[in-house]
Amino acid sequence: MIVTLIILGACSNQEKEESSNTTDSQNEKKVVNISAPGVIPSLSPTVADNDFSFTIINQVFEGLYRLNKEGEPELALAAEEPKVSKDNKVYTFKIRKDAKWSNGTPVTAHDFEYAWKKAVNPETGAAYGPQFEEIVANASEILKGEKPVKSLGVEALDDHTLKVTLENPIPFFKELLTTAIFFPQPQEFIEKQDGKYASDSKHTLFNGPFVLADWNGTDQSWTYKKNEKYWDKEAVNVDEIHVNVVKDTATAVSLYQQGKLDRVNLTGEFVDKYRSNDEYHTFLTGATSYIKMNQGKDGKKTNLANLNIRKAMIMAIDKDKIVNSILNNGSIVANGNVPKGLSENPKTGEDFRAENGDLTQYDPEKAKEHWEQGLKELGKEKLEIKLISSDSGTSKQLAENIKYQLEKNLSGLTLTIKNLTPKASIAANVGQNYEMIMTGWNGDYHDPLTYLNLFITDSPGNHTGYSNKEYDRLVLGAKGSMANEPQKRWNAMLKAERMLIEESAVIIPLYQNGAAFLQKDYLKTFVTYKVGADNYKWIDVEK
Structure with a gap:
């Protein structure tokens, strides 16, 4: 934090000294970086x-x-x-x-x-x-x-x-x-x-x-x-409040230590380095990060339209390595779309995430079975797929780790990483101009609907090619006609999430975002x- 004190001019040094105690609070310009x-x-x-x-x-x-x-x-x-x-x-x-x-x-x-x-x-x-x-x-x-x-x-x-x-x-x-x-x-x-x-x-x-x-x-x-x-x-x-674009954690931490930033997010090794610092803090957010798989648009299907290929992708990633080794910032493994601690069953008080449980799991052997079956259905022996990631330092690390895990566990897969600026990555997501893309969502209100609503048919937030009439019925009903039937509404949302992740494998849940930061x-x-x-x-x- 840079604080600049502007002392009004006075007729003499004596006047300045006498007035300094009363003018500081009036003339202090408060600035945050x-x-x-x-x-x-x-x-x-x-x-x-x-x-x-x-x-x-x-x-x-x-x-x-x-x-x-x-x-x-x-x-x-x-x-x-x-x-x-x-x-x-x-x-x-x-x-x-x-x-x-x-x-x-x-x-x-x-x-x-x-x-x-x-x-x-x-x-x-x-x-x-x-x-x-x-x-x-x-x-x-x-x-x-x-x-x-x-x-x-x-x-x-x-x-x-x-x-x-x-x-x-x-x-x-x-x-x-x-x-x-x-x-x-x-x-x-x-x-x-x-x-x-x-x-x-x-x-x-x-x-x-x-x-x-x-x-x-x-x-x-x-x-x-x-x-x-x-x-x-x-x-x-x-x-x-002054804002500067800083994509690299090391650079941000250096600026913080120089007094040029007042708050900075930490990941990986920097968490361990500053964990005992008095200015270190953590916070579990409601944001979930995941990988979208493009099943196709405008009537043209992609290789990822194959359910077995998508299920293989989901089961081939060990997310514990991601949250513990790369992020190391309080993030937790996500095995569903709706985050932990968002909302509770209106009758029992049980958390949505706990009640619906883990809808994905790391199982490389089963992933291999789905992969081989998917390749057989596609009539192919190998696949080349592009993964879009943000160009920030942490995103690059995540993408490289995911590439390593998927290629190791799915024989015949070549995953090419394309790093884009946040703005370009968002444009690729919205335009559905990707095969796989690392993205995520932070809800707008404390209800599972804010996460499930994204994937109804033709929703501008979908961008995956997924379309399921029963899923639409459940989610839109939870949004409207079931509003006065809280338990029925709750059960509909539980079922919708199971359809989205467990049955249809629309996205690959990765983690619920934690925030470790110095302030x-x-x-x-x-x-x-x-x-x-x-x-x-x-x-x-x-x-």
């Missing part, structure tokens, strides 16, 4: 599709609710709790009258209506558009092109009154409203940007705790500056959640 894994992939709440973007968006935009320090939704742009109809389907929100965009114009209910309708418009192609599906009235039909966008169950009754009509009562609706796709957007400003909205600082308006300053869209660094137009600016403690003692209230984007609103420095 952190790092990022790559350039910003997307800044638009409507089209963003990855955790990295959501973390940035969460600092500069805001919706009706924001997660508080404990991870519970609290009022943000909603001035008060909404009026709710007796059937729990109609919510009427009052928008804060002091909510403003960074250019001083008011945030209105019309901004919400515009943003939500844009998100479900099929022409937008918003990756998170399906978040509205089976939740906001008519969203499902609109996304399929069966109803007009104007029929979405959201209406600005006036500048400060927003009416939302749901398909079914949703127990996690408030938490869902803290996510980026439900944030408002300034229609009049956007339509004047000639398609350049959210491409750089000049073409973006912000309404969150910070503004993104001097960002040109491809920078290797950027700055969050306190938003003086923010309705709750008094709660924002720091003036600036300066003077850095306070750096809020992270098990599920959801980090929150810098209350971050502070105390020296």
Whole structure:
């Protein structure tokens, strides 16, 4: 942390000495320095599709609710709790009258209506558009092109009154409203940007705790500056947060030791080196990392459309080696898609992960059987497959280890690794331009649905070619029609995950992400959640 003290000029040295004790607190500029894994992939709440973007968006935009320090939704742009109809389907929100965009114009209910309708418009192609599906009235039909966008169950009754009509009562609706796709957007400003909205600082308006300053869209660094137009600016403690792209852990640690970074994530050998350090901390997140296998698109199947080949891949990786040797940061082996500690059985209180158990296992002999059967079904003796990975140091190590294990256990397999920047890797994932890709997911709310919803047919979050009508029925039912039958809903989600992993082998679960990090003692209230984007609103420095 670099703290610069600016002492106002005085008529004499004596005056400076006398006033120094009273001016320090008034003139101290609070600055925080952190790092990022790559350039910003997307800044638009409507089209963003990855955790990295959501973390940035969460600092500069805001919706009706924001997660508080404990991870519970609290009022943000909603001035008060909404009026709710007796059937729990109609919510009427009052928008804060002091909510403003960074250019001083008011945030209105019309901004919400515009943003939500844009998100479900099929022409937008918003990756998170399906978040509205089976939740906001008519969203499902609109996304399929069966109803007009104007029929979405959201209406600005006036500048400060927003009416939302749901398909079914949703127990996690408030938490869902803290996510980026439900944030408002300034229609009049956007339509004047000639398609350049959210491409750089000049073409973006912000309404969150910070503004993104001097960002040109491809920078290797950027700055969050306190938003003086923010309705709750008094709660924002720091003036600036400086961010620099640092991909290598060794470099990041060196910068930390030099006082140029205030917080740095650790992996591998660095965990052992700093484990006894007073500034060392760990945290088990709700993010799961896995490998997607592309079964094909546009009617053209790949070799990975073969179920035996996919099952062989899953069984041929010893994940204990990954979490204990390479990561060594508190991550734990994942043998399912839904993480540990996310949600509990409404009747018994048992954790979802514990109840559904291990849906994959390391079994090289069985992997070999599936592999040989798969090759026989394909009429081939060997396969060459490309694996896409991020170009960060840890991702490269993981990819190399996975290559070694798969080629060792599956005779005839040649795995070629292609390392891409985070932005390029995300583009390959979204465009389904890969054979195998290392990726993952951190949920948006504390419910298994936020992980299972990704793999319904034609979901913009799927990108695997997987399609199963029964899986769709279970997941969409859990999202909508089963909302008032908690135990039935719970059982449907348990079954859906078993179908996804155990039966269909759609992804290769690797690990539930742990976070080991060094953080300066003077850095306070750096809020992270098990599920959801980090929150810098209350971050502070105390020296």
